[in-house]
Amino acid sequence: MTSPYPWRCPSCALRPAPLRLRSCIGELRKPLLRYLVCLGLSSDEAQDVVQDSFVSLQHHLAGGGTQDNIRGWLFRVARNQARNRQTSYHRRFAEPLDSDMDLIAAGATPEKAVLEKEKFRRLRSAIGLLAESERECLLLRAEGLRYREIGDVLGLATSTVADTIDRAIKKLAEKCNV
Amino acid sequence: MCDFQPKLVAWLDHELPEDQAAEVERHVQACEECRAERENYEQVSGTIDAYCDAVMAAKTHRSTLRWVPAMSGALLAIAASVLFLTPQRHRIEPRSSSLRRLKPFPSGFLPRNLFFQRNQLRIKDSQPTRASFQFKSQFQNQPQNGSLRKPQYKSRSRPKRCLLPVRSRKE
DSSP states (O other), X not given: OOOSSSOOOGGGTTSSSOOOHHHHHHHHHHHHHHHHHHHTOOHHHHHHHHXXXXXXXXXXXXXXXXXXXXXXXHXXXXXXXXXXXXXXXXXXXXXXXXXXXXXXXXXXXHHHHHHHHHHHHHHHHHHHTSOHHHHHHHHHHHTTOOXXXXXXXXXXXXXXXXXXXXXXXXXXXXXXOO | OOTTGGGHHHHHTTOSOHHHHHHHHHHHHHOHHHHHHHHHHHHHHHHHHHHHHXXXXXXXXXXXXXXHHHHHHHHHHXXXXXXXXXXXOOOOOOSOHXXXXXXXXXXXXXXXXXXXXXXXXXXXXXXXXXXXXHHHHXXXXXXXXXXXXXOSOOOTXXXXXXXXXXXXXXX
């Protein structure tokens, strides 16, 4: 069965066979959800934003919109929706990134859990000291986006993205001392 | 500070052109300082990834736990309303199974063909016809010794007496 839309998932662009839209949605859903949660949305809000973003993507593709860098387009739409929600009253029900949560890695022993907790605490405080653009670049990079896609999402040049990420990683390495 | 260090992060992210990437790779294999920096950056990247996973797991787990008491309370309320607020139905049990068998079925509880079959079967067992029943009644209700005795079965609309042999409980 062929795809209803003549586009290929950018993350799988090297594969010769065109992939279906549904499989690409399944591939991008989890990174998008994680990005939104790390931006500060609650789990429910992030689910809503992901749903709306995929509906927008479907309309975009059905309307003959541009099909290069779909991943960057999707993350940009999701980021804008998250920003709109954070400025509205929904923000009161969400939890910020630096809230006092019990962050423990899955399947960790008690000793390892304590070490991980301490490492996460240091990282959280170090992330809090970063600039907004540096933080967003790091979050998008953690979701596997290329520098060009990050630039599309944030409206920055690729070289600026590279410099920002390099600066942010060095700051974190210095502050966290991991 | 080594000249290649500004390119290390981009090299780790596979963002450098092929010729530059090959050059950085050759340098990192030879330079001790750049190897240490590379390990440091990889550790930071891994920690950021684990941190995002932990944030995601914590928020998802918390939102799931928030619904557990609400859902259990709603289920309990529904169960209590079903148990106590619905009217109770009293079922009248027959006195014995033999009485239930002898009692004629009303037509509303059985299909029409089955209803007639049951009634025909009941009448067939040595039950007198309607004419013999009336004759017998008139003969038995004759006035005796000049006294006027009111016949017991005068009305034709009286329901027929069941003449089937009543089974005892021991059977």
